[in-house]
Amino acid sequence: MVERTDIDIDELRDAWWLLSAEDRLGGFRLLDAGAAGEFFSDLDPHDQAGLLVALRPQERRTWLRHLAPDDAVDLLQEVEDDERVALLTLLDDATRREVTALLAYEEDEAGGLMSSRFARVRPDMTVDEAVSYLRKQAVAGVELETIYYTYVLESDQRLVGVVSFRSLFALPGSNRVRDIMHTDFVSVHEETDQEAVARLFAEHDLIALPVVDGAGRMKGIVTVDDIVDVVEEEATEDAHKFGGLEALELPYLRTGVFSLIRKRAGWLIFLFLGGMLTATALGQYEGSIDALPFLTLFIPLIIASGGNSGSQASTLVIRAMAMDEIRLRDWWRVARREVATGLALGAVLGAIGFIRIAFFPGAVASLGDQAVFLMGITITVSLLGVVLFGTLVGSMLPFLLRRVGLDPASASAPLVATLVDVTGLLIYFAAASVLLRGFFGNPL
Numbered sequence: 001m002v003e004r005t006d007i008d009i010d011e012l013r014d015a016w017w018l019l020s021a022e023d024r025l026g027g028f029r030l031l032d033a034g035a036a037g038e039f040f041s042d043l044d045p046h047d048q049a050g051l052l053v054a055l056r057p058q059e060r061r062t063w064l065r066h067l068a069p070d071d072a073v074d075l076l077q078e079v080e081d082d083e084r085v086a087l088l089t090l091l092d093d094a095t096r097r098e099v100t101a102l103l104a105y106e107e108d109e110a111g112g113l114m115s116s117r118f119a120r121v122r123p124d125m126t127v128d129e130a131v132s133y134l135r136k137q138a139v140a141g142v143e144l145e146t147i148y149y150t151y152v153l154e155s156d157q158r159l160v161g162v163v164s165f166r167s168l169f170a171l172p173g174s175n176r177v178r179d180i181m182h183t184d185f186v187s188v189h190e191e192t193d194q195e196a197v198a199r200l201f202a203e204h205d206l207i208a209l210p211v212v213d214g215a216g217r218m219k220g221i222v223t224v225d226d227i228v229d230v231v232e233e234e235a236t237e238d239a240h241k242f243g244g245l246e247a248l249e250l251p252y253l254r255t256g257v258f259s260l261i262r263k264r265a266g267w268l269i270f271l272f273l274g275g276m277l278t279a280t281a282l283g284q285y286e287g288s289i290d291a292l293p294f295l296t297l298f299i300p301l302i303i304a305s306g307g308n309s310g311s312q313a314s315t316l317v318i319r320a321m322a323m324d325e326i327r328l329r330d331w332w333r334v335a336r337r338e339v340a341t342g343l344a345l346g347a348v349l350g351a352i353g354f355i356r357i358a359f360f361p362g363a364v365a366s367l368g369d370q371a372v373f374l375m376g377i378t379i380t381v382s383l384l385g386v387v388l389f390g391t392l393v394g395s396m397l398p399f400l401l402r403r404v405g406l407d408p409a410s411a412s413a414p415l416v417a418t419l420v421d422v423t424g425l426l427i428y429f430a431a432a433s434v435l436l437r438g439f440f441g442n443p444l
Contacts, residue, residue, distance in 0.1 A: 009031060009035040009039050012027045012028070012030075012039065013039065013042070015027070016047070017254070021050065024051060024054075025054045025055070028040075028051060037066060040066065041066070041067075041071075045078050046078050046254075048075045049076075049078035049079050050078075052064060060090055061090040064087060065090070065095070068115060068117065069099050070113070070116075070220075070226070072091070072099050073103055073112070076099065076103065098117075101116070102220075105190065108194045109190065109191050109194065110188050110190055110191065110192040110193075110194065111190035111220070112194075113197065113222045113227075114211045114219065114220030114226075115221055115223070116220040118151055118221045119134055119137070119150035119165075120150065120151050120152075120218075121134070121150050121151075121152055121153075122154075122155070123154065123160055123161065123176070123177050123178035124176065124177070125177045126173060126174055126175065127172065127174070127175045127180070128173035128174070130177050131169065148207050148208065149162050149165070150162075150163055150164075150168065151210055151218060151221075152181045157218055158215065158217050159185075159210055159212055159217070160178075160181070161177075161181030161182060161183050162182050162210070167180050185210065186200060186204050186206065187209065187211070188200060188210070188211055188212070188222070189213070189214070190211050190212065190213050190219050194230045194234070195230075195234055195322070196324075197209065198230050199323070201224060201227045206224065207223065208222065208223045208224070209221060234322075237409070238318070238322065238409040241409040246263040246266065246267070247263075248263060267415075270415075271415065271418050277422045278303075278421045295428075295429075298353075298428075299425065299428065301353065301379075301383075302424050303386070303420070303424040305349055305383055305390070305424075306386035306390035306420040306421070306423070306424040307390060307416065307417030307421060309345060309346075309387045309390040309391045309394065310391060310393050310416035312391075312394065313341075313342075313395040314394035314395065315394075317394070317395045317398045318408050321408050322408075328399060328402060334396075334399070335392065338392055339392065341391060342388035342389075342390070342391030343388055345387050345391065346383055346384035346386070346387035346388050349384075350379070350380035353379040353380055353383050354376040354380045357376035357379055374435055374436055375436070377435055378428075378432050378436060381431045381435070382427055385427040385431070386423070386427050386428070389424070390420040390424070393416060393419055394416045394420075397419075
């Protein structure tokens with residue numbers, strides 16, 4: 001157990017990941033009130049939920065009410081349904097209604113990210129009336145999500161404009177809000193995916209983004225600090241998928257070993273089965289390998305080049321899709337560009353391969369200069385075909401996955417490499433069959 005009575009917030013933060021649930025609770029209770037509030041707010045929702053359920057009921061009420069409604073929603077999404085119902089009863093009626101409304105949205109939608117606490121005024125108010133109204137909200141203890149903008153709503157809650165606090169305090173008090181508000185604002189539908197919301201923030205350099213329903217009625221705002229978390233979450237998920245595993249819900253060190261095995265085993269088994277096709281393909285050319293054993297020396301070179309080129313192409317396309325730079329309809333433009341790129345890269349690698357064979361022929365040298373030349377041409381042609389095919393597969397697979405409703409990030413580098421390996425062998429031995437058959441007089 002934690003025994004210190006003068007524990008520092010930074011010390012507890014540094015040791016948090018190493019402590020048991022019991023020691024975490026003990027350490028948290030040793031913080032003074034101000035430090036405890038700061039520490040609790042800084043925890044991620046998963047740790048907040050774990051700490052909250054370990055507290056006594058009265059303490060739970062205090063700390064749950066310490067959170068803004070949108071933060072309380074994030075916490076409640078981390079607990080079981082029965083525990084969620086019990087925690088909701090600890091909130092006051094008004095906050096419970098706000099939280100319940102937010103819980104109705106999916107986690108990855110704009111509605112699931114937004115806060116319903118924002119500054120609002122009517123368009124027919126004067127500036128003085130608007131400032132007085134906002135001041136009354138502050139005196140009443142209403143905590144607004146952001147103080148940079150106030151949103152102008154009609155009586156039916158339809159969003160018609162946005163005005164900055166600076167304008168409200170800088171302009172004459174007799175001006176009407178409708179005369180100073182901006183009507184060219186950017187808003188987002190409540191069911192918009194969080195990745196699209198993040199792109200809007202980046203595109204327009206926003207601090208906050210109003211969320212509206214289909215009729216234009218304002219439901220809340222998403223702030224930039226929420227989007228920072230979304231960007232980190234999405235980037236982490238894509239990185240995991242691109243590495244050939246299921247995305248982790250928790251940080252690595254807090255993910256159990258069994259969960260790590262389960263997340264990684266599925267993809268490894270799938271890739272292993274795909275790799276078995278490579279062994280099958282090699283078996284089909286066993287006679288060729290027996291006749292010309294030096295062919296095996298260049299197999300790693302061929303299949304690695306195809307896998308690398310495919311991985312490069314898939315990385316570029318997946319990132320471009322994530323940034324909304326390309327869409328499904330752009331597949332033909334991408335294919336044409338990648339054909340040109342694949343041919344150029346294949347030609348470069350093929351030339352390097354030819355030089356390698358010409359100057360360092362190894363076992364091929366004993367068969368004579370003509371054999372060295374033909375083997376160099378075989379390597380060049382094979383690399384040209386394999387790199388071109390790998391580039392096309394890597395660039396088109398994300399389009400195919402998106403077309404069928406799957407995440408393009410699933411076109412991971414290991415998956416692309418596995419798909420290209422088998423085809424690379426077929427291209428290599430087909431080139432050898434055509435170019436070397438007559439010289440060696442052995443059927444390939």
